Amino acid sequence: MRRAGAPAREVAAVADLPWAIRSVSRNRDILSIGSRPTSLFLVLEGWAGRYNVRREGSRRFTGFMLPGDLCGIHAVTKVDMDHSVLALTNCLIAELPATQLDRVAQSLPSFAKALWHAKLIEEAILRKWLCNSEDAQRSLAHLLCELHVRMSVIGQVNQGSFALPITQADIGDALSVTPVHTNRMVQKLRRSGWMEIGRGFVKIFDVEGLYRYCAFNPSYLHLGMVKGSS
Amino acid sequence: MRRAGAPAREVAAVADLPWAIRSVSRNRDILSIGSRPTSLFLVLEGWAGRYNVRREGSRRFTGFMLPGDLCGIHAVTKVDMDHSVLALTNCLIAELPATQLDRVAQSLPSFAKALWHAKLIEEAILRKWLCNSEDAQRSLAHLLCELHVRMSVIGQVNQGSFALPITQADIGDALSVTPVHTNRMVQKLRRSGWMEIGRGFVKIFDVEGLYRYCAFNPSYLHLGMVKGSS
C-alpha cells in the first residue's frame, strides 16, 4: 500500500477512509480459515503470518505480513478464507469494512490498482517459496533476504540490522523444515560470515555475497525504487 | 471465467469483446519471464504450465492451466511477469489487448470480480501446493485430485476418466521430485487400487478412498456447484 505511483491526493483520500483500529495479541488469529472476512485488514505494527494446518497437525506458513501489508482481500469477492492469519507478535491492525470496499475501488481507481499490485506481489512471493524447495540452507538465506528487503522498504533496517521477532520454529514452519534442522541451518549461516543472527534480530554484513549464495534477486518483489537501507 | 454467478447478459458481453485467437505449439512459451504482457490470455484448448527455472537449471511448475483458465493478469497493473507460461500441449489461446482491459473492467463490474475470483483460486492452489510438501506420494495423489476436479468442472471427465497430456517428468517438476521418483510414486498409486494411471490419462475408481488418503477437500478451489463428473 505505501507504494510509489499513487498521487498524494489519493493517498490522503485512502487515509481518510473510515478505518477502525484494533490490536491483536501474539498467538491469536487475526483471521480464521473458513470464515468470510467482513473487512479488509492492514497491518500497522507487528508481524503476522498466513498459515494452514496439515492433515497430521503440522503448521505451514505461506507468507509473513509486515507493517504496511494487507490481508483479507478475499473480502473483495465475498469468498471464504482458505487459510488463517496469525499474529506472530502483538499487532496493531486497521480494518476497512467490506461494504466500503466496492465503493472505494470505484471512486479511487488507483486504490483498485494498489490492491492488485499487493496481490501480485503476494503471489510472486508464494511462487518463490515454491521454487526455493531445493535445499534448506539456501531457502533460509533467501527468506532472510526477502525479509531484509521488505523491512528495508518500510524503513525498519538500520546498518543492515533489522528485528526478526519470530522463533526458529516459526521459520521452520515457513520453510517446511523441523525446528531442529532450522537451528542447524541458522548455525551454518552464522559461520558463513555474511550475517549475524541473534535472538530477535538479523544483521547482514555482506549483502552481495548473501544474494549470490541463494540467488536472491529482489526484482520479484516489484518494489520499484527501494530506499537506501543504511 | 466460465464460472457461475455472472448474468448471461454479461457473459455474452465478454464473448463479444475483441478477442484474438492464436495457437501455440507444444513446448513453446506463451508468456516469458521478465516480459510485460500486453494482453490478457485465456486458454481455449490444451494445457499450459506456469514455471520458473532455478539457479542450477531445474524447472519448477507453479501451476497448470486448463481450458478456461486465464493468464497474464499482470497486464492489469503493468507489471513484468515473474514467471513464464509454457504450452504443455498444442494450445489454442484467446487474447484480449491490455488497452481494452481497463475499460472493460469499468463497464462490466462482474468482469473485474471474475478476474479477482480467478486470481484468488490460483492463489489458493499455490498455497495448497506449498502445504503439500510433506510426502511425494500424497502430493501426487493430491495433484491428481485437483486436476480431476478441474477437468470435471469443464466437462472433460467421463466415467471418472480424464486426459492427462503431460509426462511424468512434467509432474515431477510440479511436485519438486525427480522423474525417477515420480515414476515410483505413480507405480505405488497404481497398486493402491484407487485409480488407473496410463499413458496420457487417469481413471479414478474410488474417489472417496483417494480423497481420504491425501486429505483432499475441493472447497479450496471455490468452484461453487461442481457438475456431475460421470
Added chain:
DNA sequence: CGCAGTTTTGATCCCCTTCAAGTTGGGTGG
C-alpha cells in the same frame, strides 16, 4: 526399421527427520 522420447528398474548416497536430552535466557514471585 530405426530413432527419440518416455517409462522403468537397480544401487548407492545424503539431506533431513525423529527422538531424546541438555542448555540458555528472560520473566515472575517469594
Added chain:
DNA sequence: CCACCCAACTTGAAGGGGATCAAAACTGCG
C-alpha cells in the same frame, strides 16, 4: 535479589525418503 520456570535454543545419534547415476525396456512415429 535470588530461585524458579518455561520457552527457546542447542546438541547427538540413528533411520528413511528422495536424489543421483546408470542402464534397460517400452512406445510411438517418420
